[in-house]
Amino acid sequence: MSPEVFLDVFSQALKVIVIMVSFIIVPSLLVGLVVAVFQAATSINEQTLSFLPRLLVTLAVVGLGGHFLVEMVMDFTLEMYRRIPEVVG
Template identity: 65%
Template sequence: MSPETFVDVFREALWIVTLMVCAVIIPSLLVGLVVAVFQAATSINEQTLSFLPRLIVTLLALGVGAHWGLQTLMDFFVMLVNQIPEVVG
């Protein structure tokens, strides 16, 4: 396996991981920001008020993005399998 091929595969894998993590984390961060602003404006210091909406949004993001994430992983795996003859030969 040439170093260029390894670097390309590693770069693609890191990009896929970054996209999948961002698809789940960014909605949770945005909801957390909105809840924090709401808590600061109303002086409510309840911990469950910030935790529960973020949990629900994270689960919804996982549910909505599961098909896309699985398809992305399958495409990456097919690409890896198709590169086997190129790497070996």
Template identity: 65%
Template sequence: MSPEMFVDILRDALWLIIILVAAIVVPSLIVGLIVAVFQAATSINEQTLSFLPRLIVTLLAVMFAGHWITGMIMDFTIELVQRIPSVIG
């Protein structure tokens, strides 16, 4: 295996991780920001008020993006298996 091929595989894996994590974390960050602005505007300093909406949005993101995430991981795994002959030879 050449170092360039290893770097390409590592780059693809890291990019996949970034995309999949962003699909789950970004909606939670947006909801957290909205709740924080609401809390700042109303002077409510309750910590649990921001936790529950973020938890619900994160679970919904996992529910709705789960099929897509699984497909992306499966496609990457199939691509890795198909690269085995070029990695060995």
């Protein structure tokens, strides 16, 4: 396998990982920020108040966007299977 092929495969894998992680984490971070601002404004220091909305948003994002995430992984996997002759030979 040439270094160019390896770098191409590695960059594609990294791109898929970053998109999948950010697709799930960014909404949770935004909700956590809103809840933290609310807690700071009202002086409420309850830990579960911050945890439950982030959990619900993360579950909703995975439930609604799961098809997109699975499709992305399947496309990447099929592309890797198609590139086996290029990588091996």
